[in-house]
Amino acid sequence: xxxxxxxTLVVEDLYTAYDKADVLEGVSLAAEAGRxxxxxxxxxxxxxxxxxxxxxxTRPNRGRIAFADAEITGLPPHKIVARGIACIPEGRKVFPKxxxxxxxxxxxxxxxxxxxxxxxxxEAYEAFPQLRERRDQLAGTMSGGEQAxxxxxxxxxxxxxxxxxxxxxxxxAPLLVKQNFDIIRRINERGITVFLVEQNVRQTLxxxxxxxxxSKGRVVAGGRADELAATQEVHEAYFG
Amino acid sequence: xxxxxxxxxxxxxxxxxxxxxxVAVGFTLFFGVLDVINFAHGDSLMVGAFTGLATYLGxxxxxxxxxxxxxxxxxxxxxxxxxxxxxxxxRYLVLPLKSAPALNTLLITLMLGTVLRESIRxxxxxxxxxxxxxxxxxxGAVELGNFSLRADNMLMLSAGLVVxxxxxxxxxxxxxxxxxxxxxxxxxxxxxxxxxxTRIVLVTFAIGSAxxxxxxxxxxxxxxxxxFGIGLLLGVIGFSSAIIGGLGNIYGAIIGGFLFAAxxxxxxxxxxxxxxxxxxxxxxxxxxxxxxxxxxxxxxxxSERV
Ligand SMILES: Nc1ncnc2c1ncn2[C@@H]1O[C@H](COP(=O)(O)OP(=O)(O)O)[C@@H](O)[C@H]1O
Ligand SMILES: [Mg+2]
Numbered sequence: 159x160x161x162x163x164x165x166t167l168v169v170e171d172l173y174t175a176y177d178k179a180d181v182l183e184g185v186s187l188a189a190e191a192g193r194x195x196x197x198x199x200x201x202x203x204x205x206x207x208x209x210x211x212x213x214x215x216t217r218p219n220r221g222r223i224a225f226a227d228a229e230i231t232g233l234p235p236h237k238i239v240a241r242g243i244a245c246i247p248e249g250r251k252v253f254p255k256x257x258x259x260x261x262x263x264x265x266x267x268x269x270x271x272x273x274x275x276x277x278x279x280x281e282a283y284e285a286f287p288q289l290r291e292r293r294d295q296l297a298g299t300m301s302g303g304e305q306a307x308x309x310x311x312x313x314x315x316x317x318x319x320x321x322x323x324x325x326x327x328x329x330x331a332p333l334l335v336k337q338n339f340d341i342i343r344r345i346n347e348r349g350i351t352v353f354l355v356e357q358n359v360r361q362t363l364x365x366x367x368x369x370x371x372x373s374k375g376r377v378v379a380g381g382r383a384d385e386l387a388a389t390q391e392v393h394e395a396y397f398g
Numbered sequence: 399x400x401x402x403x404x405x406x407x408x409x410x411x412x413x414x415x416x417x418x419x420x421v422a423v424g425f426t427l428f429f430g431v432l433d434v435i436n437f438a439h440g441d442s443l444m445v446g447a448f449t450g451l452a453t454y455l456g457x458x459x460x461x462x463x464x465x466x467x468x469x470x471x472x473x474x475x476x477x478x479x480x481x482x483x484x485x486x487x488x489r490y491l492v493l494p495l496k497s498a499p500a501l502n503t504l505l506i507t508l509m510l511g512t513v514l515r516e517s518i519r520x521x522x523x524x525x526x527x528x529x530x531x532x533x534x535x536x537x538g539a540v541e542l543g544n545f546s547l548r549a550d551n552m553l554m555l556s557a558g559l560v561v562x563x564x565x566x567x568x569x570x571x572x573x574x575x576x577x578x579x580x581x582x583x584x585x586x587x588x589x590x591x592x593x594x595x596t597r598i599v600l601v602t603f604a605i606g607s608a609x610x611x612x613x614x615x616x617x618x619x620x621x622x623x624x625x626f627g628i629g630l631l632l633g634v635i636g637f638s639s640a641i642i643g644g645l646g647n648i649y650g651a652i653i654g655g656f657l658f659a660a661x662x663x664x665x666x667x668x669x670x671x672x673x674x675x676x677x678x679x680x681x682x683x684x685x686x687x688x689x690x691x692x693x694x695x696x697x698x699x700x701s702e703r704v
Contacts, residue, residue: 213590239592251587253580264580267573268592316592 164226165191165242165319165351167212172221174204174211181207183375184221189320189368194342194352196362196383198392199372205355206248208372209324212353213245214238225320240268244318248325248355250309254298258289261297261308265315275315282311303334310341320351327358339365363387405545411663412656413551413620416558419655420613421636422643423565424606426651429640430582431602434492434503438511439610440633442480442487445514446611447531447624448522450476454532465534472534476615477608484607485600493599511629518626528625531618554616561612562652565605569648578602582646610636631677638684644694653695658684 167189174182181204189195199205210216212223214235222231230238244265252261262282266275283290286307292300297308306326313321323342327335339361346352356362363369369386371379379391386392421443428436453475457468491510495503519525535550569575580588581598589595617632618624639658643650658680665679687695 215586215589234594234596235589236592236594239590245590247587247590251584253583253587255583256576256579260576260579264576264588264591264593267577312591 166226167243167320167351167353168224169208169212170222170224172208172211172218172223174207174216174218176207176216180219181375182211182218185372185375185377186221187370187377187380189351189353191351192346192349193367194346194354194365196354196356196366196369197372198356198359198362198369200357203372204375205372206324207375209245209248209322209353209355212238212322213243236268239316242316242319243322244313244316244320245322246309246313246324246326248328250302250305252297252300252305252308252312255296257294258297258300258308259293261312262289262315265312268316278315278317282315286311302329303331306330306334306338310338310345314345314350318350320353321345322353322355324355325357326354327356327361335361359387359392400544402544405542405547407663407667409547409551411659412555413616413659414662415656415659416555416562417613417616417620417632417655418635418639418658419562419652420558420609420616421632422639422651422655423562423648424609425637425640426643426646426648427578427602427606428492430646430648431578431585431599432488432492432496434500435507435637436487436492436603436606437504437507437633437637438487438514439507439606440629440631440636441511441514442483442607442629443610443614443617443632443636444624444626444629445483445518445614446476446480446607447614447618447628448518448529448626449479449611450615450618451529451531451624452522454534465536468532469534473612473615476611480611480614481604481608484603484605484610487607488600488603489596492603493596511633515626515629522626525626528623531622531624533619533622535619550619554619558612558616561609565609565648568605574598574601638681642684642687642694644696647694647696650694650696657695 169188170186172182172185173180185208197205197208207216211218214233217232222229224230225241225243228241230241253264259279262279263275266278269275288304289307289311292304297305300308326338326342330338335358342352342354343365354362354366363383363386366383369380369383370377371391379386379389421439424439425435428434450472453472454468457471462468487510491506492503495506533550535553538549539546569578577588577593577598580591580593581595585595617628635658636655639654640651642657643652643654661680661683662676665676666673669675669679
């Protein structure tokens, strides 16, 4: 099978803590290859902590993370990225004092071929023509919506098999939020597995194939997105 | 003041400024990638100078007496040795303390500096005494009125300039430099781009320490003498220069280095009493600058370094 069909992420019984108290308490879930899987949960439920654990930024205390049938638990981030995982982090996290193009270039840091990098930058400019006009502008001087484009473009620069997206609609105007979800759908249609963390329940479940609900560091519900929309847990996780 | 004397002062100021700038760039690079101050940096300069001297003596034993061979080999040995030393310092002393309070790093590098100084004093043959440093550069001079423009000084200034331009190009035009800047701005996001953080830190410490060794050789060639204590004052001055320039900003560090040398020179010329007070004068002005602009001349927000 092709690499994309192999790009399943599996998290098993994961415990992650920052200091002492566990933030994640036995999280198990899977993001199936070629699909959009979302993780819903209110503020502080541990969504970003899970992303950090997958990326190797915060080491889990227990449990395992596997991607494409290989264990990646405990690897440093650059080795995890080398497996074909990329992220669009919470709050975009563009490098403010680097230009738009330098930001994009960093997304393909592990790509050795300068020509491939140039082609991917070209693709990013085709997807976001505004970025081409502003290629030499410092990313920190751009609007929130433009920074979101830089962050998305940068996340695709490594041609990842799996893209982790953490609250992309946070802080965006409603119109841009809708565009963002369209972009996520298109990314997935290119064959990239997407693991999407969100608080925006309705639009997220519309775009996702599968979903999980995280509450206080535990998965309290999971299933097909259309079925999940009707369940009690989704509502409780937010309002309960 | 007559033109000849003025010329000497300017030349001396430029030579000192170049050395300070090279040391300051190291401080600012280390701070950029790791938010630490390496107080052993001045002593790395000193060990670099001694490595150069030992290499020279070794070459002489082997019968290699041609400056055209001696100069590059001495420079290469000193910078390579300190590059390795810098990477080792980062790997085994600084990185392990990454999550500890910054004061611990400060303390451990201060202690390392003392160990380096005392090791040279105790273990280098007759290391407690000043050592003559060979004049390896051409001795010629161009007489401009009563100012003699010395070839060796011009060579050193040019070489220093080339090194600074090279650092600029590496930082701004290469993939390595892009990674260094990314790590300086946002370590975690840089890591999620696939950058091997540890490797970038080690390489940055290697570059900074090699620059210090280069400055150490310049120091030896300029004064024709080195001793185990030269790193102390040069370290403090380099650190001050980096601070005046705005810690984390490479160009600020370079400007800071030349500014400090200018202050010393002005102090030496303008003060009516002994020029021994030039350092007091320069440091006093630095304190004044810090009082007016606490984050340095080219200050930037912490999140926007390098
Ligand atoms: N860097 C950190 N250090 C210590 N605690 C943290 C850190 N980041 C998050 N936390 C704590 O972990 C919990 C989960 O946070 P997070 O994973 O960011 O939640 P979410 O992304 O779902 O809003 C919160 O209680 C938060 O205070
Ligand atoms: Mg979050």
